[in-house]
Every structure is written in C-alpha cells, then in structure tokens.
Amino acid sequence: MSQRPSQSDLEAYLDEGLPTAVMARIEQALRDEPKLAEQLVAINARRDAGVHSLGEIWRRHRLSCPSREQLGSFLLGVLSADIAGFVRFHLEVSGCRTCAANLDDLKNRQVDEPAAVDSRRKKYFHSSAGHLKRK
Numbered sequence: 001m002s003q004r005p006s007q008s009d010l011e012a013y014l015d016e017g018l019p020t021a022v023m024a025r026i027e028q029a030l031r032d033e034p035k036l037a038e039q040l041v042a043i044n045a046r047r048d049a050g051v052h053s054l055g056e057i058w059r060r061h062r063l064s065c066p067s068r069e070q071l072g073s074f075l076l077g078v079l080s081a082d083i084a085g086f087v088r089f090h091l092e093v094s095g096c097r098t099c100a101a102n103l104d105d106l107k108n109r110q111v112d113e114p115a116a117v118d119s120r121r122k123k124y125f126h127s128s129a130g131h132l133k134r135k
Contacts, residue, residue, distance in 0.1 A: 005029060010040050015059055019095035071103050
C-alpha cells in the first residue's frame with residue numbers, strides 16, 4: 001500500500017465495507033507490517049469490549065446505504081436527480097459492496113424469464129398452502 005491505512009480504513013476493513021481492491025491492499029499491508037496487524041487486533045478487541053465510536057456504529061449499521069426499494073427505483077430510473085446522484089456516488093465512489101450486490105440481485109430478478117417467475121410463485125404457494133386456514 002502506498003500509504004499506511006488509517007484507523008477508519010482498518011475499521012471499514014473489519015466490516016468488509018471497502019472496495020475489493022482496497023481490501024486486498026490492506027490485507028497485503030497487514031501481512032507486511034506486524035505493527036499494523038497489532039493495531040487491527042486492538043481495534044477488534046475494543047469492539048469486543050463494547051467500545052464503539054459514532055462512526056463505527058454508522059458504518060456497521062449501514063446508515064448511509066440506500067434502501068433496497070431505493071436501489072430498485074434507481075435501477076428503473078424513477079428517482080429524483082438528487083437521490084439518484086447520491087445512489088450513484090454511493091455505488092461508484094464509495095464502492096459499497098453490499099449495495100452493489102443488492103443492485104446486482106435486483107438486476108438479475110429483472111431479467112428472470114416469466115416461466116421462472118411463475119414456477120417460483122407456484123413453489124411458494126405450494127409450500128404455504130397447508131398453512132392457510134379456511135373460514
């Protein structure tokens with residue numbers, strides 16, 4: 001890594017909240033620098049002890065992540081320009097892997113064949129039909 005990862009980088013690394021390339025660079029730095037690995041162990045120990053910063057809580061609970069509904073609306077192109085800009089920034093600049101995975105899932109569902117959707121609906125119905133009560 002060209003520069004030593006910051007404490008917030010290491011915290012995001014523990015939360016797997018960084019783009020894959022950055023995660024790989026930090027992992028390599030952890031292998032190369034024993035002091036950095038010790039710092040990561042200390043961060044993890046502090047977390048286990050229940051000491052959390054506001055930033056850690058914000059990242060862990062993904063408070064800046066758009067909802068799945070917003071991601072779906074983004075995919076359909078029906079968000080306002082401001083919100084769409086935020087979602088684009090969150091995905092492309094922040095590199096949120098969780099939201100990128102959600103968006104990929106939504107894209108895959110969008111291209112499902114009608115027969116596959118029908119088959120899935122029938123499977124859901126048959127798996128729950130015995131649980132429905134008649135009046």
